[in-house]
Structure formats: C-alpha cells, structure tokens
Amino acid sequence: MTMMEYRVLLFLFICVSFFKSSLQTQETPNITDLTFKNIDFAMNLYRKISSQHDNNIFFSPLSVSTAFAALSLAARNSTRSQILSGLNLDTLEQNGQPELIPQLFQHLQGNITHDGALKLDQGTALFVDLHFQIERAFSDQIKKFFDADVENVDFGKADISKETINKHVRKKTGDKVKEIVSSIEPLTQMMLINTIFFQGAWERPFNPNNTEKSRFYIDKYNIVQVPMMFSTDKFYIASDDELKAKVLRLPYLGGAAMLIVLPDSNVDYTIIDDEINAERFLNWIKNLKKTKLEVYIPKFKLEQSYSLHKILPSMGIQNVFTYSANLKGMSQESGIKVSQVLHKAVIEVDEKGTVAAAATTVGITAYSMPTTFTVNRPFFFFIYHEATNSLLFMGRVIDPTKY
Missing domain, CATH: 2.30.39.10 (Alpha-1-antitrypsin, domain 1)
Known part of the structure; x- marks a missing residue:
C-alpha cells in the first residue's frame, strides 16, 4: 500500500467514525425524555398560575400537554414551533419525523394504562365551527395517536354548542366535571378540550x-x-x-x-x-x-378552572390564538384560530384514596x-x-x- 492510499483509507476511516458518533449523539427520544420535559413544562405552567394569586392550585400538566401535542399535528411553521417550544418539547424534535412526538404520547398513554389496574381516562376533543372543512388526514392522525375526536358544532347557536361540549366532558370525567363551558364567546371558531379522570385507592x-x-x-x-x-x-x-x-x-x-x-x-x-x-x-x-x-x-377537595388561552401566550404559545395562526394541517381555509382553551380540574382526597378529574x-x-x-x-x-x-x-x- 502506498503512502497516498494509506492516507485516503485513514481519511475515510475518520469520516465513518465521525458519522457514526454523530448518529449516536442523535438518539431517538424515548418516554423517559418525554416525561422529564413534561415535568419541567408543569413547573413552568405552575409558576405562571401561582404568580397571579396566593390561592389553592390544581391542574393536570399531562392533560394540557397532551391537548397541545394533538393540536401540533395541525400546526405549521412558527405556529408549530411555538407550541413545541412552549410545551418544552422542541428539543425532542427530529427532522423528517413530525409524528415522533405524537408517537411518544401514544406510547406513554399505553404504558400508564396497559395493565388496567390504574383508573385513568384521558380524552381530547376539538370542537370546530361548521364553516370550516376539516382535513381527513388530520382527523385520522389525531384519532390514531390521541384517540381524539374532532366535531363540527354551530358556535352561532351558543346554548346548543355549550351543552354539546359540557355533555362530552361529563361523559369523559365520570360526571366529576359537570360544566367546563359557562359561555361561548362571540366569533368562537375552535375550542380545544382535554379531559383526564383519575380514581386512586390508597x-x-x-x-x-x-x-x-x-x-x-x-x-x-x-x-x-x-x-x-x-x-x-x-x-x-x-x-x-x-x-x-x-x-x-x-x-x-x-x-x-x-x-x-x-x-x-x-x-x-x-x-x-x-x-x-x-x-x-x-x-x-x-x-x-x-x-x-x-x-x-x-381531607380536602379542590375544583379549579383555568382559561389557558390567557396564560399560555406568556409562555411563548401565541400565534395559535391569533388570525396569523397556521393550522393548514387541519383545514386549508384561512382565518382559523383557537378561540378558547379551558382546563378544569377536580380532586377529592379522603380516607379511601383520591378521585381526581381534569x-x-x-x-x-x-x-x-x-x-x-x-x-x-x-x-x-x-x-x-x-x-x-x-x-x-x-x-x-x-x-x-x-x-
């Protein structure tokens, strides 16, 4: 082997070694990575809420992050980037794998409930005004990864749409959360609702x-x-x-x-x-x-409600609540935005255990x-x-x- 050939082989060996090491540093995120990021998101959201008052606080960070992870399937460009960054999930992103984070949530949910011993029911639902045609691919994705429902409602008929949403929530929370929507704001286009119901015996x-x-x-x-x-x-x-x-x-x-x-x-x-x-x-x-x-x-009992569309913009999730929202994955029609995100959580702790919804x-x-x-x-x-x-x-x- 000539010196020139030796140098070429050495160069190729170094290139291959570098390529392998760079691949190893970009390992695919797993459930442990997701739960760690979710905890830090929970603490960030808690601090935003606690800065507003000195009262009791109770919420489900898993419920909130699940709802917005589902919505991220519809979001594009800066709207999607803001959602993932606000959820503290942007570092889990990998190029060319838009379904990676939804898959992690799907696997996490499967791990939590796989043996049926834990009573934890989650539900995500998007209620979208009748005027918007929902893309079939988005409906299929949100159903596949989050077992979520997308429903068209006539927000122009406030009382009927309010009862439709509250009925959905009562069903999903074992009647623990009886009402999440007390009024429908004028010009509402879309409401994002996520429910979580936990029943734990000590x-x-x-x-x-x-x-x-x-x-x-x-x-x-x-x-x-x-x-x-x-x-x-x-x-x-x-x-x-x-x-x-x-x-x-x-x-x-x-x-x-x-x-x-x-x-x-x-x-x-x-x-x-x-x-x-x-x-x-x-x-x-x-x-x-x-x-x-x-x-x-x-013994204690808490019932707390939060209008997240008023809290999350201060955590960087802004576009999705404005007319500059890019939700082309959900509908090709322009001018669609999220009008309200409501989160209500209920917990009761007594001698037998805990019943918590949210x-x-x-x-x-x-x-x-x-x-x-x-x-x-x-x-x-x-x-x-x-x-x-x-x-x-x-x-x-x-x-x-x-x-």
Whole structure:
C-alpha cells in the first residue's frame, strides 16, 4: 500500500467514525425524555398560575400537554414551533419525523394504562365551527395517536354548542366535571378540550375512625379547622435540606403515588415555587427511604378552572390564538384560530384514596427523619405514575377548606 492510499483509507476511516458518533449523539427520544420535559413544562405552567394569586392550585400538566401535542399535528411553521417550544418539547424534535412526538404520547398513554389496574381516562376533543372543512388526514392522525375526536358544532347557536361540549366532558370525567363551558364567546371558531379522570385507592387506606378535627395554619394570622386523617405505618420519606422541606410518598393501588412536599414551619412556601423542577422532583423520588411514621393529612377537595388561552401566550404559545395562526394541517381555509382553551380540574382526597378529574441530589437526604409528619400548613402535592415518572396532576393547598 502506498503512502497516498494509506492516507485516503485513514481519511475515510475518520469520516465513518465521525458519522457514526454523530448518529449516536442523535438518539431517538424515548418516554423517559418525554416525561422529564413534561415535568419541567408543569413547573413552568405552575409558576405562571401561582404568580397571579396566593390561592389553592390544581391542574393536570399531562392533560394540557397532551391537548397541545394533538393540536401540533395541525400546526405549521412558527405556529408549530411555538407550541413545541412552549410545551418544552422542541428539543425532542427530529427532522423528517413530525409524528415522533405524537408517537411518544401514544406510547406513554399505553404504558400508564396497559395493565388496567390504574383508573385513568384521558380524552381530547376539538370542537370546530361548521364553516370550516376539516382535513381527513388530520382527523385520522389525531384519532390514531390521541384517540381524539374532532366535531363540527354551530358556535352561532351558543346554548346548543355549550351543552354539546359540557355533555362530552361529563361523559369523559365520570360526571366529576359537570360544566367546563359557562359561555361561548362571540366569533368562537375552535375550542380545544382535554379531559383526564383519575380514581386512586390508597394502597393502605386511612381508618375513618381516626379522622379528627384539627388546626391548619394558613399563615401566622389565619387558622382553620380541618378533618385530619391519621395513620401510623412504614412510609417512604425524604428530606430536601436545601429547600428546607420534607417529602412523603403515599402509594395508590395500580402503580401511581401522591408525593406531598411540606415546607418546614419557618419556610415561606413561595420560596419553593422557583426551585421545583424535573431534576429535583425525580431526586425526591430516588432518595425516598422507608421509615416508621405517624402521618396526619387533611381531607380536602379542590375544583379549579383555568382559561389557558390567557396564560399560555406568556409562555411563548401565541400565534395559535391569533388570525396569523397556521393550522393548514387541519383545514386549508384561512382565518382559523383557537378561540378558547379551558382546563378544569377536580380532586377529592379522603380516607379511601383520591378521585381526581381534569411533572440536584445536593441536600436531599433520607435520615434524621421526624417520627411525625403533620401536614398542618400550606403544602404541595404531585400525583404521578411510578413506572414512567409521568406527572399526572400537581397542586398547592393553601386552605383545604376552600373548595
């Protein structure tokens, strides 16, 4: 072999090696990547909501991201880019694979409900004005990946279309969410509705005979009486020393769990708002250790509604709500936009379990635990699917007596 031939072979070898390594760095995203991104989206959305008031908060980030991931199938150009960026999913995009993210959502849903033990029903529906002809390819895609419905309604007949949508929601949530639409705005063209219904029974139910009225300290000056559930058992618990908060896991039958994050008594819960992210959430779960504990938790019921078309523009999802929206994948007709996105979430936590309709290792330890975990002040809670770490619901309870 001549020196020239040797150099050519060496050059080709280097090129092939570089090409292989570049392919390896562009691995196809999986469900773990999706759930991680969904948790950070959940925290971003939570912060937008919490910045507007100091009340109770409850919503389903999975429901919201699923609805907009479905809508992204219709979106083109900057409208689609804004949706994926706002959902924190843009880094999962791969050229020439527009169906990749919908497929991930499809696989995630299959993983959550595959054995039927977990009662979780999701439903996505697009209600579009009669004047718009829906593309058959879009209807097929949204049905295939999200088991979603696209319905034409006459928004000009406000009362009839309102009842059509509310009836759909009642059916999908086991009658837990009775009304999501109270009025139809004039000139409404399209409404995006996503429902999620969760029913979880505690792995170890609380004994109702142990539930007693007790004090809950909203702040230094406001105290309310709440029915406080009690149990003594071995629980999984961790301590986030950096945040100055304790973490408690309460498992449900069927592979889901509630994670309660309780700030220390001298810590303002608003300080924690800015620090919660996917990495921290997953490290709480990873660092849980079993210990014998007395647990006191208030029974509570929350019902919260959000007009997401008023919140999401501040998270970068803007075009889709304006006449510059590009939804050519749904309809070739011009001037179509999303008029309203309504999200309503309901949760009831009692001795039996939960009915809900509608997520750094430094300083996280699992020792020096208290023997009592008393949830008698504002706290955060997360309901997640354990096998995938998919965040189904999250909330903040400031006053458990406020429904």
